[in-house]
Amino acid sequence: MDQEGLWAIELLMLYEKKSTEEIKKRLFNASDLLIYLHEILAEKKVKLQDKDIYSEQLIIKLHLQNLSLIKLSDGHSVESRFFSKNFSEIKFLDLSSIITIVRSQYESLLMYQHLYINSKIDDEKKLRFESWIMSSMMLRAKVFANSKALDEKTLENEKNTIEELKKSISNNEIFKTLSDKQQKSLLENGSGKLFKSWDTLFAESQFAPEGVFSKLYYIASVYAHSEGSLALQLKMTKHLKEHPFMKENLFLMLFYSYLMTNIMIKNIVNKFPDVAERYKDIDGKTKYEVDFSYELSFK
Numbered sequence: 267m268d269q270e271g272l273w274a275i276e277l278l279m280l281y282e283k284k285s286t287e288e289i290k291k292r293l294f295n296a297s298d299l300l301i302y303l304h305e306i307l308a309e310k311k312v313k314l315q316d317k318d319i320y321s322e323q324l325i326i327k328l329h330l331q332n333l334s335l336i337k338l339s340d341g342h343s344v345e346s347r348f349f350s351k352n353f354s355e356i357k358f359l360d361l362s363s364i365i366t367i368v369r370s371q372y373e374s375l376l377m378y379q380h381l382y383i384n385s386k387i388d389d390e391k392k393l394r395f396e397s398w399i400m401s402s403m404m405l406r407a408k409v410f411a412n413s414k415a416l417d418e419k420t421l422e423n424e425k426n427t428i429e430e431l432k433k434s435i436s437n438n439e440i441f442k443t444l445s446d447k448q449q450k451s452l453l454e455n456g457s458g459k460l461f462k463s464w465d466t467l468f469a470e471s472q473f474a475p476e477g478v479f480s481k482l483y484y485i486a487s488v489y490a491h492s493e494g495s496l497a498l499q500l501k502m503t504k505h506l507k508e509h510p511f512m513k514e515n516l517f518l519m520l521f522y523s524y525l526m527t528n529i530m531i532k533n534i535v536n537k538f539p540d541v542a543e544r545y546k547d548i549d550g551k552t553k554y555e556v557d558f559s560y561e562l563s564f565k
Contacts, residue, residue: 273554281521286513289520290336292555296527297332299552300325304534306544317381317395318537324378328530331367335523338364339516341507357507361515368519369486372479375526376464379471383533390440394460400431401456474565482522528559 280288304325307314314322341357381398385391403424410421432453435441441449448461459467464483473479506512535545545553 269550270554273551274558277555277558284514284517286339286517286520289517289524290339293332293520293524293527294336295552296524296531296556296559297329299548299556300527300531300534301329303531303541303544306540307538310540312538312540317391320395320399321378321382324374325530325534327374328371328527331371332523332527335364335367335520338367339520358505359507359512359516361505361512361519364516364519365486368522369483371523371526372482372486373464375529376467376471377459378530378533380459380462380467382537384467384470387440389438393435393438393440396431396435396438397452397456397460398458400428400435401458403428403431404456472564474563477565478525478563479522525559525563528556529563531556532560 280292304322306312307322338360341359344356344358377398381391381394385394407421407424407428435452441452444452444461448457451457452460462470468479468483469475507516534541536542
């Protein structure tokens with residue numbers, strides 16, 4: 267068997283074994299590679315387009331959330347000033363927070379696909395980005411309208427920026443293909459995803475309909491929204507880290523993050539020539555692992 271065949275078997279066994287420690291190591295290494303590759307843009311002082319400057323924040327967010335997941339996966343010991351005896355050997359797992367973070371990562375990945383990957387039409391990419399930024403600014407302006415958290419000058423500058431974005435959006439040829447109702451709603455209320463659901467972004471990203479990510483958003487939303495099934499499951503486990511249900515779901519969430527991180531690595535390698543140049547020097551086994559994870563996510 268050739269070398270790549272052996273690497274493939276190793277990666278397939280990763281899921282079969284469901285080792286939390288192994289997937290934590292691989293998640294850390296993938297996240298470390300992501301941030302290392304992306305850092306070359308700062309090192310070389312690459313002049314980015316405005317829309318690409320904001321893409322950096324989605325990369326950093328994913329990386330920091332990976333570090334949080336790894337930390338949370340260690341579990342929590344019982345510590346209290348009200349009890350004379352602490353049970354440090356017993357670990358509890360905050361699975362709800364772990365799954366909520368993974369849900370956030372999934373949304374960030376889909377938004378990155380929506381903004382930077384799914385369309386090849388310049389006007390469409392511009393409309394998606396400007397709608398995303400404008401909608402965020404409109405929401406912030408509404409939330410902080412009567413607050414002192416932002417000074418008047420900042421609010422005024424953002425108001426002017428919103429008006430400039432509205433003009434740019436109105437002149438965009440793709441904007442003119444939206445229905446009259448959508449055009450009016452976008453300019454008055456904003457729409458960060460351009461009236462698309464997460465399921466639509468999933469489909470447009472061409473992830474496999476019945477693939478590894480097909481049930482992720484449903485599972486994660488159950489935990490994020492505190493459904494009754496969540497309470498029943500957690501009651502059954504007593505939140506104990508070593509409960510089989512907790513161990514299996516912890517592995518699954520870390521595995522999802524591992525796959526998403528590898529997808530993001532491929533995204534920035536394909537998007538930025540300087541990143542692609544640095545990627546050439548990465549060892550063959552690591553690059554095979556990234557490619558394997560990427561292909562698995564779309565099949």
